[in-house]
Amino acid sequence: MITFENVGMRYGMGTEVLRDISFSLDRGSFHFLTGPSGAGKTTLLKLLYLAHRPSRGLVNFFGRDLATLERGALPRLRRRIGVVFQDFRLFDHLTAFENVALPLRIQGAKKAQVADHVEELLSWVGLEDRMHARPATLSGGEKQRVAIARAVINKPDLLVADEPTGNVDPDMSRRLMHLFVELNKIGTTTVVATHDEDLVRMIGAPIMRLDKGELNMIAGGTPLDPEAAA
């Protein structure tokens, strides 16, 4: 569904942050993206959520070559990709409900059309009582669940999460991971960047390991947590 071939990426005139990256993500697959801090995880995810064009190499999204796509075609493509940013990036002046509804609104939906769906999703992530709270009054775990709900409200084909468990306690990390596994089970291709080895072992999914800008694919192990099997 998504293919990278010999992709390189540099910021401005700097050295290449990513070098000769090749991989493909099958529909409905689940991958962890690991590697030490500064290895290029965020950079690779940015390429995956169409925030940057690669400096070189071929990238194919949903059967379309990125190099031949016009700028005007990108918004439609982005709507098929859900993103959980490293630092939530919620709108502080909007309620949890409004933040989650935003991607639907961007597509032109009216409030009445989406209210049920948004409320249902917020309940599913355990925020039925916090729907009309603003991010400032939410805990880190709650904010992350709002961010996840916003990322998947569109039923994206690809879900990308950048260290979604970075700011929460281990118990909340497990709960959030279960959300990703559940979403993956209904067919969403998922890539989760993390440096939490325990979580990776718990799920046992295949790993994309980045080190100094180079990528190695590692097959998944046996999940330690049977109910979390991807």
Added chain:
Amino acid sequence: MSMWGRTLQFLPKQNQREGLLPWVIGVMLFLCALSLTSALALGRGLERWSAGLTSNLSVQIVVDDPMVRKAQTEDALRLLRATPGVAEASVMADADVIALLSPWLGEIPTDTGLPLPTLIEVKLTAPDAVNIKGLGERLMATASGARLDDHQAWMTQILNLAAVVRLLLAGIVVMVVLCTVAIVIFGCRAGLATHRESIEIMHLMGAEDRTISQAFDERYLAHGLKGGLFGVLMAGLTLYILIRLADDMGQGLIQASLPAASSLAWLALLPVLSGVVTMLTARITVRRALLDLM
């Protein structure tokens, strides 16, 4: 204005840095409106004044014999009054002539019997209503002692000065207007800088450029209108008070250089202009920021 309105308004209602923008625009438009009106009024005043100067002539009857002088004066008056383009011609009273001469001759009593020149004041209907040279020749033919003085020598200097002053005023107006536009643009940019993050998130969620910039169009049009309205209202109020004060004081310099209240209607255009400039600046800045993103 909410995110469910006609435009998707994803910007917060209140923003500290942006909250200042309407005030900055207001103050700039206040200054702009005041300098525009005063420059225009001063310019018009100067124009009227110099037109008044050029439509005044004087005729001197230089004859020693009082009887002949009187006869020539009558002839000259008759000719002048029959000339098309002459609005008025009258003999200046002795007292006025003395007042006119006193700077050169000092105080002179009226009854010295000293021969005073006879002066005829001539008002034209328009500055160039009459061929001055031809009129002078015809006057000489009718009354040999008549000398036409069109004040050319010193008036040229005064008119040049007036032209320079008007040019200066125009320059000041252009500078104030450009400065206002520049400050509005800088103010917009400063406000927009605080929204970079929001713009990027909307962009990454798949919002079209148009969707994003519409939110700013709406917001910044309101800022510009609000600021413009405030500035122009304050300027209008200031001018109104000045005009009232000048009316109470009667004739005078202030009154002469103030615009008529009825000529201020065009001020109403300024808020609209400031709204449009603000909106376009926001739109261009946002679109440019979006093009920097992928």
